[in-house]
Amino acid sequence: MSYMEILTLGNECLKQKALPVEKIGPEYIKIAEDLLNALYEGEGIGLAGPQVGLRERIFAIHVQGDSPRIFINPSIIETSQETEKFEEGCLSIPGTYTNVERPRAVKVQAWNEKGKPFTIEAEGLVARVILHEYDHLEGILFIDRISEQKRNRLLEKYEKIASKSKESKKKP
Ligand code: ZN
Numbered sequence: 001m002s003y004m005e006i007l008t009l010g011n012e013c014l015k016q017k018a019l020p021v022e023k024i025g026p027e028y029i030k031i032a033e034d035l036l037n038a039l040y041e042g043e044g045i046g047l048a049g050p051q052v053g054l055r056e057r058i059f060a061i062h063v064q065g066d067s068p069r070i071f072i073n074p075s076i077i078e079t080s081q082e083t084e085k086f087e088e089g090c091l092s093i094p095g096t097y098t099n100v101e102r103p104r105a106v107k108v109q110a111w112n113e114k115g116k117p118f119t120i121e122a123e124g125l126v127a128r129v130i131l132h133e134y135d136h137l138e139g140i141l142f143i144d145r146i147s148e149q150k151r152n153r154l155l156e157k158y159e160k161i162a163s164k165s166k167e168s169k170k171k172p
Pocket of ligand 1: 089090091092132136
């Protein structure tokens with residue numbers, strides 16, 4: 001069970017830049033586990049600290065066919081010139097999906113939950129998830145990467161979904 005609650009659109013935490021982790025102590029093993037559990041409960045493929053109210057530069061990803069990975073203090077070393085459009089969603093904006101253009105490949109350096117540094121070169125969906133989660137650390141959401149017109153349409157739809165789910169939560 002996860003003790004982390006996923007924050008949704010409108011929460012200020014999602015718009016703030018996350019701070020670097022100063023020391024990756026043993027507590028990060030538990031934080032990583034909680035983050036992954038929240039990710040699985042939400043049935044997502046990536047979840048970043050700010051989405052659960054943790055203002056630290058940490059995110060978890062688990063793309064099918066790949067192992068779960070924790071990124072702490074990640075830095076993007078390189079992105080491909082070539083871009084790709086693909087449908088994205090976000091656990092913080094449930095029920096909304098749209099095509100987002102991003103680099104097709106990325107090279108990232110980070111530390112894992114045990115404090116071990118690593119570098120990963122990824123492409124396709126894994127690269128996309130890494131870039132989406134990295135954006136969260138900068139206070140950027142995927143809807144900030146689409147046109148204003150598309151964003152407004154998406155937000156209208158989201159408001160309808162969000163108000164419906166609030167109503168159903170009111171029922172005993
Ligand atoms: Zn997201």
